[in-house]
Amino acid sequence: MGSNFKDKGILCLLVILGCILEISQSQEVIQLNLCLNTRLVIPPCTGGKKINIILESYGRNPEGVERCQPHPTIDCTIRGDVFINLCQGKTECSPRFRPVPYYPIKASKCPQIETDDVEILTNYLHLEYQCLDRIRSRISLNQPCELNLDRCKDNNAHCDPDFLQCRCVKGYFAKIINGNPVCVPHIPLNGLCAVPDICNSTNAECRGGRCRCKPDFYEKYGSCGEFLLC
Incomplete structure (x- = not known):
C-alpha cells in the first residue's frame, strides 16, 4: 500500500x-x-x-x-x-x-x-x-454559506454567523440593482454619489451628484418622509 x-x-x-x-x-x-x-x-x-x-x-x-x-x-x-x-x-x-x-x-x-x-x-x-x-x-447574497470559507460572490459580503447566509458587511447594505441584490455603501442624504439607486434612504435618489429626497418627499432626521395632505 x-x-x-x-x-x-x-x-x-x-x-x-x-x-x-x-x-x-x-x-x-x-x-x-x-x-x-x-x-x-x-x-x-x-x-x-x-x-x-x-x-x-x-x-x-x-x-x-x-x-x-x-x-x-x-x-x-x-x-x-x-x-x-x-x-x-x-x-x-x-x-x-x-x-x-x-x-x-x-x-x-x-x-x-x-x-x-x-x-x-x-x-x-x-x-x-x-x-x-x-x-x-461563489455564493450570491442571502444564500446559505459556511463560516470561514469566504465563498460569497459579492466582494463586500461575508458569511453572517447569525444567519449562515451571505450578507453585506458593516457599512454596506443590500440593494436590488438590475434585478440582482448588490452590497452598496451606506450613502446618507446629501452624501456624494455617482450612480442611481445607491442612496441609503428608501425615498432618496442620486441627483446632481448627491443623495437627495425624491420629489414629494422631504428630509427629516436623516431620512426622507412623505408630504401628507391635511
Missing part, C-alpha cells in the same frame, strides 16, 4: 497540532505552517490533477479510491462541502461504519457511533481534491 502510494506520487497532506501540515510526495517530507485565519491554505490546484489529502473536520463522501494513513490522534471527521483554494474536498469513513447526516463535532474527543450522528474513522479516510470553476463556486 505504501509503495503504491509513493509510486503514484500523489500528495498526502496531514493536519497535525499547531496548524502544521505535513506534505509527503515520493521520498520528500516537508512541514509548513499553512493555516490562515482558521482556513487551511493548500497550494493551487493543477488542472485535471487529483490530490489526496488528510484533513480533520472537513469532508464529504468521495469519488477517489486512494487511502492515506491518518495521524493516530485524528480519527473523527464531519461531513460537508469544502471549498479551499478553489478545490472541493470529499471524505469517506471506514467501510465498516455507516455514513450519517452532517452534525458539527463540538466535543474534543471522538463521539460514540451508537449515539452521535457523525462519521467515525478508524485507520484511514478518503479525500479527493479537484479544481472548480471560480464563478460556480
Whole structure:
C-alpha cells in the first residue's frame, strides 16, 4: 500500500497540532505552517490533477479510491462541502461504519457511533481534491454559506454567523440593482454619489451628484418622509 502510494506520487497532506501540515510526495517530507485565519491554505490546484489529502473536520463522501494513513490522534471527521483554494474536498469513513447526516463535532474527543450522528474513522479516510470553476463556486447574497470559507460572490459580503447566509458587511447594505441584490455603501442624504439607486434612504435618489429626497418627499432626521395632505 505504501509503495503504491509513493509510486503514484500523489500528495498526502496531514493536519497535525499547531496548524502544521505535513506534505509527503515520493521520498520528500516537508512541514509548513499553512493555516490562515482558521482556513487551511493548500497550494493551487493543477488542472485535471487529483490530490489526496488528510484533513480533520472537513469532508464529504468521495469519488477517489486512494487511502492515506491518518495521524493516530485524528480519527473523527464531519461531513460537508469544502471549498479551499478553489478545490472541493470529499471524505469517506471506514467501510465498516455507516455514513450519517452532517452534525458539527463540538466535543474534543471522538463521539460514540451508537449515539452521535457523525462519521467515525478508524485507520484511514478518503479525500479527493479537484479544481472548480471560480464563478460556480461563489455564493450570491442571502444564500446559505459556511463560516470561514469566504465563498460569497459579492466582494463586500461575508458569511453572517447569525444567519449562515451571505450578507453585506458593516457599512454596506443590500440593494436590488438590475434585478440582482448588490452590497452598496451606506450613502446618507446629501452624501456624494455617482450612480442611481445607491442612496441609503428608501425615498432618496442620486441627483446632481448627491443623495437627495425624491420629489414629494422631504428630509427629516436623516431620512426622507412623505408630504401628507391635511
